[in-house]
Amino acid sequence: MAAVSEKSDSAKPNLYIVGFMGVGKSAIGRKVARELRYKFIDSDHEIESKEGMKVAEIFSQRGEPAFRSMEREFIESGHPDGSCVVSCGGGLVVQEGMSDLLKEKGVVVCLFASPECIIERTSRNKNRPLLNVDNPEKRVRELLSEREPIYMNAGACITTEGRSMPEVVRHVIRTYKAAARDYA
Numbered sequence: 001m002a003a004v005s006e007k008s009d010s011a012k013p014n015l016y017i018v019g020f021m022g023v024g025k026s027a028i029g030r031k032v033a034r035e036l037r038y039k040f041i042d043s044d045h046e047i048e049s050k051e052g053m054k055v056a057e058i059f060s061q062r063g064e065p066a067f068r069s070m071e072r073e074f075i076e077s078g079h080p081d082g083s084c085v086v087s088c089g090g091g092l093v094v095q096e097g098m099s100d101l102l103k104e105k106g107v108v109v110c111l112f113a114s115p116e117c118i119i120e121r122t123s124r125n126k127n128r129p130l131l132n133v134d135n136p137e138k139r140v141r142e143l144l145s146e147r148e149p150i151y152m153n154a155g156a157c158i159t160t161e162g163r164s165m166p167e168v169v170r171h172v173i174r175t176y177k178a179a180a181r182d183y184a
């Protein structure tokens with residue numbers, strides 16, 4: 001895990017990017033961090049390097065609840081408190097109390113896309129254990145409808161569908177800068 005930063009970093013609030021699998025949190029977060037000159041952190045990657053296992057292996061060998069505890073620990077104490085763009089795993093914000101915790105820690109932006117777009121994007125690789133089922137389309141629709149109210153209340157919502165990546169990056173940065181000005 002990344003070391004917890006010096007206090008001076010907290011002058012620039014972290015940006016937390018949340019949303020469903022495949023909406024583009026990792027792809028967009030990396031580019032946003034580069035433009036803001038912030039550190040880029042991806043919760044899935046941080047957990048994988050700490051555990052020495054892929055997310056899918058953590059799910060199959062330790063179980064989903066253990067993975068959720070790792071996500072909580074990462075948010076509570078496993079990353080710097082400022083000047084970072086944190087792309088969160090798709091289910092991280094869904095856990096009880098996590099949405100409020102992220103809002104305390106920084107600015108939260110939620111990316112979204114339609115189920116059709118998500119299905120198309122997530123079909124390109126098999127790294128998402130929750131979608132390694134006989135009917136991933138049905139699973140995407142079920143999970144999305146369960147989680148939608150949480151995502152919608154997590155932070156400013158920005159669509160990644162029908163927009164180029166640079167366009168999404170611009171929207172995210174504009175939203176972050178406006179919210180960061182008001183951030184205590």
Ligand SMILES: Nc1ncnc2c1ncn2[C@@H]1O[C@H](COP(=O)(O)OP(=O)(O)OP(=O)(O)O)[C@@H](O)[C@H]1O
Nearest residue numbers: 021022023024025026027089090121160163164165
């Ligand atoms: N306009 C767009 N915005 C974001 N991503 C896009 C866009 N167009 C195409 N993509 C592609 O969609 C994919 C999104 O995958 P990505 O891994 O970033 O999703 P994620 O939200 O991090 O998923 P997970 O929750 O599983 O980590 C990437 O391959 C990205 O290149």
Ligand SMILES: O=C(O)C1=C[C@@H](O)[C@@H](O)[C@H](O)C1
Nearest residue numbers: 021044055089090091128129
């Ligand atoms: O939406 C989810 O619950 C997940 C999303 C991925 O980013 C990984 O964190 C994992 O595959 C679980």
Ligand SMILES: [Mg+2]
Nearest residue numbers: 025026044087
């Ligand atoms: Mg990701």
